[in-house]
Amino acid sequence: MNNPPKLDDVDRRILRELSRDGRISNAKLAERVGLSPTPCWNRVRALEEAGVIERYAALLDQKALGFPDTVLIEVTLDRHDDDMLHRFGEALAELPEVLEAHLLTGEYDYLIKVAVAGTEGYEEFLRHKLYKLPGLRHSRSTFVLRTLKRAPSVQP
Known part of the structure; x- marks a missing residue:
């Protein structure tokens, strides 16, 4: 089993923002975490490649789908x-x-x-x-x- 990657405060802020809104634009994400867009994009890609970000998904309302x-x-x-x-x-x-x-x-x-x-x-x-x-x-x-x-x- 691989060791988990070392995450700094910026990585953690990126992950928190993405967990709140996985569809956030890179520009908005960069603004919220205090980076310019290119370094933010690079960090997100590195987190994806390291497996920290497993995938992106939509959360569905089971009640609205008829399974309350x-x-x-x-x-x-x-x-x-x-x-x-x-x-x-x-x-x-x-x-x-x-x-x-x-x-x-x-x-x-x-x-x-x-x-x-x-x-x-x-x-x-x-x-x-x-x-x-x-x-x-x-x-x-x-x-x-x-x-x-x-x-x-x-x-x-």
Whole structure:
């Protein structure tokens, strides 16, 4: 594993601005972080090449898309061999309702964050998608009442 690049204060300011608005123009970004446009552009490119900036994306409003509810699902698998973990993980990644999926230590094997349309949408997801995945032994679910913080990445 490579060591993370050393970031100075200017790099951190650039990253904070880009995390707030990934579509900001280079000229505006340079102005906000106190650089001229060319050095700012060079720093952004260096951060991209170093993998600090992984990609740019639009954050979509799941409620506006018809999936107002979020459910956290803890999953236990039948087996824990490499083949089962791989098959389950790949099948899970194909489900469009799955926002996040984490392989865990502890009592459950996975924690899955899912967007659904109410209890009917949740039942549909469970019966016709999650329960059809290979190796699933047990699941436990919790509906999110309110999201207090949502960040696409850590702030530098």
